[in-house]
Amino acid sequence: MNKFNVLDLWYSSPLVTLVVTGLVLLVLEGFRRKSQRMAFGVSAAGIIIAIGLTIVTYGENQPAFNNTFLQGTFGSFFSFVFLAAGLLSLILSREYLERLNIHRTEYYALVIFAIVGMMLMASAIDLVVLFLGVELMSLCLYVLAGFMRTRVTSNESALKYFLLGAFVTGFLLYGIALLYGTTGTTNLVTIGKNFEAYSGNAVFLLGVGMVMMGLSFKIAAAPFHLWAPDVYEGAPTSVTGFMSTAAKAAAFAAFITVFLRTFEFAGTKVSEILAILAAVSMMIGNIAAIAQNNVKRMLAYSSVAHAGYMLTGIAAGNEEGQIGIMFYLAAYVFMNLGAFSIVSLVEGQNDTRLSFDDYSGLSKQQPLLAALMSVFMFSLAGIPPLAGFFGKYYVFLAAVKADLTWLAILGVLTSLISVYYYLRLVVLMYFRDGEAQVAAKPSLGTIVAISLAAFLVLQLGLYPSLVVNIARGGF
Amino acid sequence: MIMTFETVLFYFLAAASIASAVMVITRRSPVMSVLFLIVNFFSLAGLYLTLHAQFIAVIQIIVYAGAIMVLFLFVIMLLNLGDEQRLAERISYKKMIAVGLSFAVLMEVLYVVAYSGTEFPTKNLERAVEIGTVEYIGRELFTTFLFPFEITSILLLAAIIGAVVMAKKKID
Numbered sequence: 050m051n052k053f054n055v056l057d058l059w060y061s062s063p064l065v066t067l068v069v070t071g072l073v074l075l076v077l078e079g080f081r082r083k084s085q086r087m088a089f090g091v092s093a094a095g096i097i098i099a100i101g102l103t104i105v106t107y108g109e110n111q112p113a114f115n116n117t118f119l120q121g122t123f124g125s126f127f128s129f130v131f132l133a134a135g136l137l138s139l140i141l142s143r144e145y146l147e148r149l150n151i152h153r154t155e156y157y158a159l160v161i162f163a164i165v166g167m168m169l170m171a172s173a174i175d176l177v178v179l180f181l182g183v184e185l186m187s188l189c190l191y192v193l194a195g196f197m198r199t200r201v202t203s204n205e206s207a208l209k210y211f212l213l214g215a216f217v218t219g220f221l222l223y224g225i226a227l228l229y230g231t232t233g234t235t236n237l238v239t240i241g242k243n244f245e246a247y248s249g250n251a252v253f254l255l256g257v258g259m260v261m262m263g264l265s266f267k268i269a270a271a272p273f274h275l276w277a278p279d280v281y282e283g284a285p286t287s288v289t290g291f292m293s294t295a296a297k298a299a300a301f302a303a304f305i306t307v308f309l310r311t312f313e314f315a316g317t318k319v320s321e322i323l324a325i326l327a328a329v330s331m332m333i334g335n336i337a338a339i340a341q342n343n344v345k346r347m348l349a350y351s352s353v354a355h356a357g358y359m360l361t362g363i364a365a366g367n368e369e370g371q372i373g374i375m376f377y378l379a380a381y382v383f384m385n386l387g388a389f390s391i392v393s394l395v396e397g398q399n400d401t402r403l404s405f406d407d408y409s410g411l412s413k414q415q416p417l418l419a420a421l422m423s424v425f426m427f428s429l430a431g432i433p434p435l436a437g438f439f440g441k442y443y444v445f446l447a448a449v450k451a452d453l454t455w456l457a458i459l460g461v462l463t464s465l466i467s468v469y470y471y472l473r474l475v476v477l478m479y480f481r482d483g484e485a486q487v488a489a490k491p492s493l494g495t496i497v498a499i500s501l502a503a504f505l506v507l508q509l510g511l512y513p514s515l516v517v518n519i520a521r522g523g524f
Numbered sequence: 525m526i527m528t529f530e531t532v533l534f535y536f537l538a539a540a541s542i543a544s545a546v547m548v549i550t551r552r553s554p555v556m557s558v559l560f561l562i563v564n565f566f567s568l569a570g571l572y573l574t575l576h577a578q579f580i581a582v583i584q585i586i587v588y589a590g591a592i593m594v595l596f597l598f599v600i601m602l603l604n605l606g607d608e609q610r611l612a613e614r615i616s617y618k619k620m621i622a623v624g625l626s627f628a629v630l631m632e633v634l635y636v637v638a639y640s641g642t643e644f645p646t647k648n649l650e651r652a653v654e655i656g657t658v659e660y661i662g663r664e665l666f667t668t669f670l671f672p673f674e675i676t677s678i679l680l681l682a683a684i685i686g687a688v689v690m691a692k693k694k695i696d
Contacts, residue, residue: 068678071681075685113671114670114671115667115668115669115670115671117668117669117671117672118671153689155685155688155689158685159682159685159686159689162678162681162682162685165678169675175672177669177672178671178672178675181672181675181676181679182675184679185675185678185679185682188679188682188683188686189682189686191686192685192686192689192690195690196689198690207690251636251640251641252636252637252640254636255632255633255636255637
């Protein structure tokens, strides 16, 4: 049972590639004075190789490393999403970092290690690995949030995120300890097999509640979202983009692994609690977003609302819910990353040009950027035929099938509210004269990367079955 | 009811750990808090010993009471917090809500663990003695939990990078 299998290394090859890339980056920093440019190339190459390996190793579920790691379609799907988001965000953050004078090799190493943590969260079938993945990702993000050391808001962001994150880690770990105490194992497959026997156990349920709380914090679901606006606002915009997309996707991967693939709570009190969390997130996120005048804060509250929509799928607890969330996340990663990259292009030095008014008349100066931003905003608002619409459609459909019609109706109503603040930006860009400007002329690479994100948003909206089939576990 | 030596020891250590934990958060002087925290760690180590977890007990003392507490003390001395009166916090309604909520959670946990009649996997003394040893934990770490063990090294590496990024004096 405890034999080491060489195949395990093959299954984890994308992870190994990334770790090696991270180590190479660190060594590089010691030997070259101006290592940043090379660092970008090295990390992009590492991620591309990892993407290749993820596609090649895609296949049937196969536990590895003594049942702690599951090589399979679910993990590969999410690994692909994290790697693609990481690559896009690195391409989009390079100029931003240079402009704000924080272009350093460690940035790349931390992003790479954060992706390793995310991939572990998506592929873990052992609570210990899941926890270590969460911690590895969070630790890198704490530092990345405070990467702009000379700016007070960035320090505030890192400190708030770290203190609250460390506090929540305590809950997550206590929950895992209680689950271990009642089941005698940390292996999720074993727990899942004997789930019926534990499901009425009070200590077990207490552990489930603690784990739910810990993961709800990571996905920024209300009422555990209070950190999100401040952290998203203060962190460097390129980091915020990465944090609000890939990290949220990773936390949802962990959520799905624990609450849909291991536990079967559909139709019980636990799924009612999840439904309430979803409802509260949708309402608080959307209503608070209306009042914001800072675009980053608006996107932060909108990400709380999106966490609510996706939680609807978890509360539904059926297969449609899981596939819906996976599709939603794939779409959300690209549309939100695109939106944040345009915010980072418009943003000036020292937290300036972040308010809504700074976007007035953007279509005159930068017609392409304004058009791309509109695509992302329409998609976030959930207007067909863009990807955001189908994401919502799938999770709400799953909710209706699970007799949670009230939640689906609430979701549709709150989406209507969200149209107001998303479209407000579009209206400002097109129908208002203003002094909108971008901080620096975006390079061709940046434009191509943003366009690619917009293209994917459109593509996923027109052919949602592409992703849905992969999420179902096939091609 | 006849109390065995083990039970007496448990009650003594449990009382000591709770009392010292309360002292940690009620002392004005940070140095006093840290010293009570060390008392707390030692009594917890004693509790682990009564549970036959010798390895964790030793690690608790070496890592927490030894290494981490020394760092704590150094930081507190270097920070030179000065006026201790200003550290005293005022009571506001938000804090009262927080205290109330914490108390509710504590009561909930106590109720669930003590009175809900939950069956824990039977306490097996021989098994507990076996898995508490250094040899057993070492073997498990390098076989069953090899993968998490390796991830921990990456986690620590990321933490070191983070510390360097945050604390490096000169940024080039």
